[in-house]
Amino acid sequence: MENRKSQIIELALRNIREKGYLSFSYDDLAKELGVTKASIHYHFIKKEDLGLAVCTKLKEGLEKSFLNIEQAPINSDDKPWEFISRRANEIGNNEVCPLSSLQADYNFLPMAMQESVQQLSIMEIDYLAKILDEIKKEGKLEITQDTGAFATLIISSIKGALQYRRVVGEDLYSIVLDQLKLLVKGNHEVRHK
Amino acid sequence: MENRKSQIIELALRNIREKGYLSFSYDDLAKELGVTKASIHYHFIKKEDLGLAVCTKLKEGLEKSFLNIEQAPINSDDKPWEFISRRANEIGNNEVCPLSSLQADYNFLPMAMQESVQQLSIMEIDYLAKILDEIKKEGKLEITQDTGAFATLIISSIKGALQYRRVVGEDLYSIVLDQLKLLVKGNHEVRHK
């Protein structure tokens, strides 16, 4: 992709993590790049176009993360947490997950973006469920029959934790992550000893 | 409190659940009430004043919920879920938790509101932790030593779930709630049979 165009997408993505889709303006981006508002409009005629480009980038990133984890040389037990950590590490302490941010603005997004956000939301849970399925196959996970439901719990809590973290401080995210790990491990150990 | 004033607070609260603090305007409220924008400004000179009034109301509601649950004639095992359900039932399918909504706009809130949101965020977790402590005292909860950490997990996942629900559909919230209940009960049963 052209350099400037992807630069703008990256900038918009950071702004979405920090402020949300509705709360960043073309002028914000223009000032950060040292150009005029109209220059951003040249690359992305409407804000919706830029928003959709960001969604596409998020989708690509999600797919890449999943494929990377699937063939990573680590224990399948660790894969769910590695999947989550890698994605969460891209989010600063003063930011939230970009998908959460888009969900927060959901009622005001143009329809095409709503569809994309919906699709991404489901995809992320499904990918984690697939990763959990592998552990289950190996007999290492019995905490729940329903990996889809368990994946939903994990993703929900991580997203919630990242939003809380920005308000009440860094610790909160790792507390939640540790609790999740403890639940899986604790249960597993109890049943197999 | 005067009728109109509390009516405006209620309306602002609903707007925050639906749209967020930044995305509702005095004109929105005015149109819904059939009055002019300036009339809202008469009751709440600045938007921040209205925002703080909403925060106060949220705080009162949270305290009331906690006190009601503490002295409710139900098993202490059920109290955490009753606490959560009662609060979640006030949130429509097209809305999110008002506190989550304020957290999403956190970086743009006036400082006084940021402080209030931070306080509320901590309070809610602490109240749930207290409810969990009672179960622990009765020996009915051994899933975790740290009720504070477990309360953090529960609140995070519920908040995350409510935000997902609006995007991907009603089921998601009850899936997460069921998973949480299953984790507590499952673990308890395993250890005591």
Added chain:
DNA sequence: ATACTAACTTACTAATAGGTAAGTGTCAAT
């Protein structure tokens, strides 16, 4: 009747938003 107050309306401001039209400078291909 007068004065006072609560709850407004009318009419405005300045700032910011997304978006557009027309023009400018730079470069590469012909």
Added chain:
DNA sequence: ATTGACACTTACCTATTAGTAAGTTAGTAT
């Protein structure tokens, strides 16, 4: 040398935002 595409800028438009100042109306107390 000319054309044409690319990446812009200048200058504008309309709508919306929070907020303000001044006037109006209805009811209440004296």
